[in-house]
Amino acid sequence: MKIPDIAPGARILAFGHYQPAHVVTNDDLAKTMDTNDEWIQSRVGIKERRVAPAGESVEDMATIAGGKALAASGLSPEDVDLVIVATCTLETQIPNASAIVAHRLGIQSPGAFDVNAACAGFCYALGTASAVVRGGSARHVLVIGAEKLSQWVDWTDRSTAVIFADGAGAAVVGPADTPGIGPVVWGSAGDKADAIVVKDRQHFLHQEGQTVFRWATTALHPVALEACRRAGVEPSELSAFVPHQANLRIVEAIARKLGADNAVIARDIVNAGNTSAASIPLALSRMLERGEVRSGGLALVLGFGAGLTYAGQVIEIP
């Protein structure tokens, strides 16, 4: 038996993203439920979000974001040998999204699987992609987070409808002489599985807001610090902190406890809502597009959500 040439490191070559065109403002929501702009902004920090129309699927959004990341990387479809889609909001369980997305992008017979770690999904998929590239099982991996939360939300329930949204973000991962993706720190708290659930096919997504908020604001900053420690990076060296865009108050609470004083804090939720597994690559891609983060800087990404699950790692911004 022999092992192929093993890459000393893996890095992100490029990001891409896609958002549906339709903007839903807080005023729009106030027309159909007991809420208003001030109520929503003070509790979750969201001003507007994007919602995909009935004909636009998770796979559609994933394909566009993945195609953009691939184009930005300068690679051709034939260079990609693994596609991972992180999602928890497919319309049906079978087939998976990744094989369809790969086919639509002209990627010929790659490995293709989906990851369901809810809002932590992108960081799980990125950690897996990094390990796969360094282990020699794939050379280039297309990692996509794509969600259509709007089809799992009760649009009369203000505790969830004001938060969740649709979108997709993607990253191309490839080999590198020096590491550009740090060790992933991941874990779960299955004792709190009931905190975020879709009970069955007849039910919408339900969230125990206080339980999730308490967990997110007390249990996750140690994970963030551990991801920095394992990458050998001080929080003060981070140029960006991009946690899952769950709720602006959670984002700011974790950022405060992390103490990354020189980092830009992602606040993409304000205009994009909570897009679960899509939120981190979506935020990073948009921050790059707006010139808010610089190529070569270090960013800490931290996903967390249903399960409960969490994962984070330090990355070099492409």
Added chain:
Amino acid sequence: MAATEQDILAGLGKIINEITGIPASDVTPEKSFVDDLDIDSLSMVEIAVAAQDEFGVEIPDDQLKNLKTVKDVLSFIQG
């Protein structure tokens, strides 16, 4: 010596001021968190976490929803 109700009230006022900006002097026993102080459910969680650090008494989420007034919290912390 166990903390007196006055001590706990003062500590709670300080916590609520830090989290919500409400003057500590407004935090009096008869006040309702929602109706009088306009404190939302997520701020209540932050207050519960800070109160646990300060007084060493855990206020779980299923208990938190029953604590409607400042006096309810004082009684809970005092056991």
